[in-house]
Amino acid sequence: MTPWPPALRQVASSCRWTPALFGAAILFASYNGNSQTASVEPGYEIVESDNQSAYMRELPPRPDKIVDSDHSWALDPEKAKWSFQNVSKILPTDFVSRGTGPVLPLSYADTGVMHESFTAPDASKHPLREILHELGVDGFIFVKDSVVRVEAYYNGFTPDRRHIAFSVTKSLIGSLVGLLVHEGRIDLSQTVVHYLPELEGSGFADATIRQVLD
Structure with a gap:
């Protein structure tokens, strides 16, 4: 598989990708911090941390450090650290081509938002960088006006690796469909089969696009 470009700096990258493995954390926000002039050069950072999983580290793994296809791979926080970056080693997955259409390159600008402090429920303030570490986030990207303002990777995750996305795909697909409806x-x-005749005879055969989105 062709690696993803850093920060997914093309809205649809030139590689093949699995929607369920889209990314670790994606934030589209309206932060109004001061930014430098946008650049086409990637500005991401990779941070090693102590949040990496202790599972599946040895060869062969110890019996008590094995992650398999039982439900604990997603429900056990310690196992999830490994499985969320390696789900294709646990469950059947496939690749879906992005197609051959044009892509939109994203530029980069440093907003300094990683050093901004945010207020917790107990009224204490914490820098975003600290919050991401404490939450065990693997990847974080903040995009506004087609400009990448922040991009960072943690816990062994890198721009060219895949990560399970769970319901992030709902927001992504819903946004894309909304644009297509507007156009x-x-x-x-x-x-659904009006647009995807390949699904004729499946459980989606009689469903409308609205029903699937709902």
């Missing part, structure tokens, strides 16, 4: 290219009242 008049998708009718929410049409059936």
Whole structure:
């Protein structure tokens, strides 16, 4: 597989990708911090931390450090540190081509938001960098106006690795469909098979686009 470009700096990268493994954390926000002139050069950082999983580290792994396809791979916080970056080694996955259409390059600008402090429920203030570490976040990207303002990777995660995304895909697909509806290219009242005839005879055969989105 062709590695992803740093920060997914193309909205649809030139590699093949699995929607369920899209990324670790994606934030589209309205932060108004001061930014430098945008650059086309990537400005991401990779931070090693002590949050890396102790599972599946040896060869062969010790019996008490094995992650398999039982439900604990997602429910056990310690196992999840490993499995969220390696789900294709646990469950069947596949790649979906992004197609051959054009891509939109993203530029970079440093906002300094990583050093901004945010207020916790107990009224204490903590820098974003500290919050990401404490939450065990593997990857973080903040995009505004097609400009990458912050991008960072932790716990052994890097820009060219895949990560399970769970319901992040719902927000991503919902946003893309909304754009297509606005452009008049998708009718929410049409059936799914109108656009994807390959699904004829499946459980989606009679469902409309609106029903699937709901």
